[in-house]
Amino acid sequence: MRRSLDALVTHVATALMGADAASAREISEQVLGDVAGYFAVDASFLRRNDHAIRATRLVAEWPVRSADEAPDPLKLVHFADADPVFAAMEDFSEPTFIRPGPETSEYQRHIRVSRSVTATSVAAVPLRSGDVTTGALGFVKFGDRSWGELEVSALQAIASLFAQLHARIEAEERLRHVADHDELTGLYNRRALFREIDRRLSSDRDECIPILFLDLDRFKSINDYLGHAVGDEFLRVFAERLREQATAGDLVARLGGDEFVILPGRPMTTSGAYAEATRIRRAVREYVSVGGEQVIRTVSMGVALAAPGTATTTSLMRRADTAARTAKQAGGDSVTVLSAEMSAEADFRSDVEMHLPAAIAHDELLLHYQPEADLRTGRILAVEALVRWQHPGRGLLPPGEFVGIAESMNLAGALGDWVLHRACRDFSGWRAAGAPADVVLRVNVSPAQLVSTRIVGTVEAVLTEYSLPGAALCLEITEHVVVRDLDSIRYTLRSLQALGVHLAIDDFGTGASVLSHLKHLPVDVLKIDQGFVRNLGRNAADLAIVRAIISLAAGFGHEIVAEGVETSIAATMLLELGCHRAQGFLLYPPVPEDEMRALLVGGGDRQGDEPELPMERFRA
Structure with a gap:
């Protein structure tokens, strides 16, 4: 047995x-x-x-x-x-x-x-x-x-x-x-949330899956003023309130920091999800007793929905996050449902964030150049390098569509360095091929580059590499950067001038507070913002501003350049005001490198003894 x-x-x-x-x-x-x-x-x-x-x-x-x-x-x-x-x-x-x-x-x-x-x-x-x-x-x-x-x-x-x-x-x-589970609040964490969204999005049921994204408004001030221990206690209480508001089958998660997500257990329409988010937003907005203080914080909420097979977990969460950020940017304490436009914008931004680093690293960007001409003769005096991105799926993207995103990703320095190297390489080739020696190359410099002490050494190395004199290069900085970071960039600007490099303030006139600093700035050129130039002849206020900027530049001994010249009326008025240097589609649009080479080296009509842009063109 x-x-x-x-x-x-x-x-x-x-x-x-x-x-x-x-x-x-x-x-x-x-x-x-x-x-x-x-x-x-x-x-x-x-x-x-x-x-x-x-x-x-x-x-x-x-x-x-x-x-x-x-x-x-x-x-x-x-x-x-x-x-x-x-x-x-x-x-x-x-x-x-x-x-x-x-x-x-x-x-x-x-x-x-x-x-x-x-x-x-x-x-x-x-x-x-x-x-x-x-x-x-x-x-x-x-x-x-x-x-x-x-x-x-x-x-x-x-x-x-x-x-x-x-x-x-x-x-x-x-x-x-x-x-x-999240260690602090006991709610589900990002891993569990994403796994459940994955499961629901992969089902064959024909129903919309809603995401309610919550972002506490001004939570940082609790940590800063009362300390992180009190902030943690507030988050625990807030998490418990979210649990109380959840209905059967809801998954409540903390993504991290002061961001939370509710994944309702039942399918919803857009209006139903909005109503549910509004109910929760109102319910959790109550005082909390923590650290001997009565504290209240509102929430910004974003709502996004997707049917199985129409989105990934990452894209759906990104849309909800975008909606919450929109609610916060509008002042907070509100609910925003992702619109088609917001969704497209979020998808575009994610696309850029995903592929731009590789585009920079693998030399996949390109430059177009826009000449700056003498309004009296049409002669090209300078060329401005403008970065473009030949996106594999979206075509040719102008800088306005990706430079700002690059700055938010801390890629502005890498992007700026790429532009500087490529522009100087092209410019050096034109000069060697016979381009006029007095034509200046203008390159935009980002705030990230200016606040770095590395830029002086980078510029010096690039000039040496391509055998360019400092006077052949002009670096353009935006006016708002000058106003915001004057103390930190003043030494950098003087060091760049010591190399012989010219400095220009781009978009001048959009930030009046720069006027008080102008006499201390080591700059050579002021470029009038195109917003004041386009309507010359039709807007008296713009005319007064342009006249004042031209007079100011003359008083300081700076060169003056008008941007955005698109009409003959504007060109004529600039000449009458004493501004001879201009840039705009009336004169030249931005062109690829080979066309710019032809304009400078090939002896095109606009560079000859009888230029294509005589004064009578603007009087037509």
């Missing part, structure tokens, strides 16, 4: 060894059936103690209850309300046996039988982990059943194996909880 009992224990150990959290119930039911068959009993059960709520919970049973049977009344039994048999399971440490008698237990009254039985035997063996009873393994015989010493030892060994399985599953569940 001992040999057969040892074989039974070995069989149980082998079966349970292969179980995990997903398969534990099914394998446990199979094992219970095998053991019950061996001991010739009629039923068996495995229960797990939940000491947090002082209850015993059914984990597995044999025979297995079918789906059409009534719910098991003993699935969860609280020890405080249990009969003596179940109450003893809370902390019993030795096997307990019940033999037929005049009294029947709660368990005996609810045992499912197919025939009338008046006598029942029950054997219950504790599952132990250290000094804690974690559950019970039980066997039921309809009739009298006694247990021998060797059988009891086998039952204890099998109970120990089930206890080990429970401990292993609990450890897996703890690890899974840690992996899927």
Whole structure:
């Protein structure tokens, strides 16, 4: 008998060894059936103690209850309300046996039988982990059943194996909880959220999946003023409020920082998602008592929806984030639903962010050049390098569509360096081929380049590499950069001038506060912003501003260049005001490198003794 009992224990150990959290119930039911068959009993059960709520919970049973049977009344039994048999399971440490008698237990009254039985035997063996009873393994015989010493030892060994399985599953569940939940708030984390969105987007159900993205307004001030400990406590309270507002099936997650997401458990229309977001926004906007202070913070919420197969998790989350940022930029404490325009803008930005670094690194950008001419003769005096991107899917992109994104990605320095190197390389080739020696190359410099002390060395190295004198190069800086960073860039500008490089303020006139600094700025050229030039002759205010800028430049001894000359009226008025240098589509549009070379080197009409742009052209 001992040999057969040892074989039974070995069989149980082998079966349970292969179980995990997903398969534990099914394998446990199979094992219970095998053991019950061996001991010739009629039923068996495995229960797990939940000491947090002082209850015993059914984990597995044999025979297995079918789906059409009534719910098991003993699935969860609280020890405080249990009969003596179940109450003893809370902390019993030795096997307990019940033999037929005049009294029947709660368990005996609810045992499912197919025939009338008046006598029942029950054997219950504790599952132990250290000094804690974690559950019970039980066997039921309809009739009298006694247990021998060797059988009891086998039952204890099998109970120990089930206890080990429970401990292993609990450890897996703890690890899974840690992996899927935010440590600070206990909400689901980004990993769990994205996994669930992935699952829903991959389903074949024809329904819209909504995302509600929450971003706390002005949360940083709590951390700055009251400290991060208080800020953490506020986030915990806020997270609990989100839990309270969630409905059945909702997944509430913290992405990180002060950003949260609610993934409703039911499909919604756009209007329904907006209404739900508005309800939550209003509900969570209440005072919180933290750090001895009464603190309140509103939320900016973004709503985005997608049907399965129409979006990825990343794109759907990006759209919701974009909507939330739009709500925040509008003042906060509001809900924004992603529009088609916002979605297109977000997709475009993501496209640029994804591919621009490689385009810079792999030399996939290109330059066009726009000449600056003398309005009196049409002679080219300078050329401005303008970066373009031949995007593989979107065609030729002008700088306005990607330079700002490059700056937000901290790529402005790399982009600016690429433009400087390529423009100087092209310009050096034109000069070697016979371009006029007094033509100047103008290159725009980003704020990121100016605030870096590296730019002086970079410019010097590029001039040396391409054998260019400093006077052949003019670096253009925007007026708002001068106003914002004057103290930090003054030394840099003087160092650049020491190389012989010219300096110009681009878009001059858009930031009046630069006037107070103008006398201290080491600049050579002022370029009048095109917004004041386009309507010359039609707008008296623009005329007054342009006249004042020209007079100011003359007073400081700076060259003056007008941008955006598109009409002959504007050109004529600039000449009358004393501005002879201009840039614009009336004179020359931006052209590729080979066309610019032809204009400078090929002796084109506009460079000859009889230029194509005489004064009479503007008087037409």
